[in-house]
Amino acid sequence: MDETKRAYIELHIAVILFGFTAILGKWITLAAIAIVWWRVLFTWISYLFLIDFKKLFRDTTKKQIGIFLAIGIIVGLHWITFYGAIKMSNASIGVICLATTSFFTALLEPLILKRPFYWYELALGILILPGMYFIVQGVELSYRWGILVGLISALFASLFSIFNKKYIKKASPVAISGIEMFGVWAFISIIGPFVWFLAPNMSWTPSWTDVGLLVVLALLCTTLAYVLALRSLQHITAFASNLVVNLEPVYGILLAIVLLSEHQDLDLSFYVGVIIICAAIFSYPFIRNRFSKPELAS
Numbered sequence: 001m002d003e004t005k006r007a008y009i010e011l012h013i014a015v016i017l018f019g020f021t022a023i024l025g026k027w028i029t030l031a032a033i034a035i036v037w038w039r040v041l042f043t044w045i046s047y048l049f050l051i052d053f054k055k056l057f058r059d060t061t062k063k064q065i066g067i068f069l070a071i072g073i074i075v076g077l078h079w080i081t082f083y084g085a086i087k088m089s090n091a092s093i094g095v096i097c098l099a100t101t102s103f104f105t106a107l108l109e110p111l112i113l114k115r116p117f118y119w120y121e122l123a124l125g126i127l128i129l130p131g132m133y134f135i136v137q138g139v140e141l142s143y144r145w146g147i148l149v150g151l152i153s154a155l156f157a158s159l160f161s162i163f164n165k166k167y168i169k170k171a172s173p174v175a176i177s178g179i180e181m182f183g184v185w186a187f188i189s190i191i192g193p194f195v196w197f198l199a200p201n202m203s204w205t206p207s208w209t210d211v212g213l214l215v216v217l218a219l220l221c222t223t224l225a226y227v228l229a230l231r232s233l234q235h236i237t238a239f240a241s242n243l244v245v246n247l248e249p250v251y252g253i254l255l256a257i258v259l260l261s262e263h264q265d266l267d268l269s270f271y272v273g274v275i276i277i278c279a280a281i282f283s284y285p286f287i288r289n290r291f292s293k294p295e296l297a298s
Contacts, residue, residue: 003235004235004236006235007231007232007234007235007236008232008236008240008244010228010229010231010232011228011229011232011236011241011244011245012244012247013225013228014224014225014226014228014229014232015225015229015244015245015247015248015251016251016255017220017221017224017225017228018221018225018248018251018252019095019247019248019249019250019251019252019255020220020221020251020252020255021217021221021222022082022086022091022092022094022095022252022255022256023091023252023255023256023259023260024213024216024217024221025082025083025086025087025091025094025217026086026087026090026091026256026260027213028206028210028213028214028217029203029206029207029209029210030203030204030206030210031087031199031202031203031204032079032080032081032082032083032084032086032087033080033188033192033195033202034202034203034204034206035079035083035214035217036076036079036080036083036184036188037185037188037189037192037204038206038214038218039079039214039217039218039222040076040079040181040182040184040185040188040218041185041218042214042215042217042218042219043181043218043219043222043223044178044181044182044185046218046219046223047174047177047178047181047223050174050178050223050227051174051175051178056175056178056179060175060179064167065179067163067167068167068176068179068180068183069179069180069182069183069186070183071160071163071164071167071180071183072179072180072181072182072183072184072186072187073183073184073187074156074159074160074163075156075160075180075181075183075184076183076184076187076188077156078153078156078157078159078160079153079184080188081149081150081152081153081156082094082098082150082153082157084146084149084153085097085146085147085149085150085153086146087146088143088145088146088149089139089142089143089145089146089147089150090143090146090256090260090262090265090266091252091255091256091260091262092252092253092256092257092262092266092270093135093139093143093146093147093150094146094150094153094252095248095249095252095253095256096135096150096249096252096253096273096274096277097147097150097151097153097154098150098153098154098157098248098249099154099246099248099249099277099278099281100128100132100151100154100277101154101157101158101161102124102128102280102281102284103124103125103128103154104154104155104157104158104159105158105161105162106118106121106122106124106125107121107122107125108158108159108162109158109162109165112162112163112166113162113165113166118288118291120284120287120288120291121284121288123287124280124281124283124284124287127276127279127280127283128276128277128280128281130273130276131272131273131274131275131276131277131280132147132151132273132277133273134269134270134272134273134276135147135269135270135273135274135277136273137269137273138266138267138268138269138270138271138272138273139265139266139270140265160180164176173230174230177226192204229241229245243282243285246278246281246282246285249274249277249278249281250278253274
């Protein structure tokens, strides 16, 4: 098998694993913040075997480490709200709300990275809005708070992806990820006692079944998925990678239908909204590829 085909296979496996995180979040009985704390703890332990800490501290300044720790807090808020959305609604809603990350990125990236707005990115946002309308109409009232929290999660996902892009050249991707994972764990460890004080009945201690699911979530759906996605970028273009990554909500919803039978809780209007959002997301790379070159050349 040539390297390009292997890269595509590895990337698809990574995206399926990313989509599977929503299913695990529904199966694990812990509260959303506890899921993230345990997930990051197990993930960071695995990173001890991947990161050369002597080289990391030699090549990375204290200021850079501080920046990546701060980005880790944003990652933690993204994951907490993502699992919160799933707990408040279901896995399908969680992953399709996450698909709106592209919309928030189109609006925020020019502001944060000081680059021009592009009309086709704004058009993406306009196309996504009717899709979200159909989704809201297609779920029961109690799920709509989950949609709101899911959109907040997508906003945090957009922010950490933008800041990662801004600072990615300051250190190796694995080192950056390791620092950010520690930032997530430290952040939740600090706020955890306050959360426990406000909600003493919240579940923090996993059952043995939860431990097994958390290990899968950390080692397969986080560490392995990240490594596979990173390796694939060495052999395929960013454009092709984006197309495959856009399949995450599709894989996530299909897994939710098969493993959780969530199609019984959602009506046709929800899936019309999903189709509209996925169409917008899939069309974006082609539109960008078509119109960005003349703009960059001007």
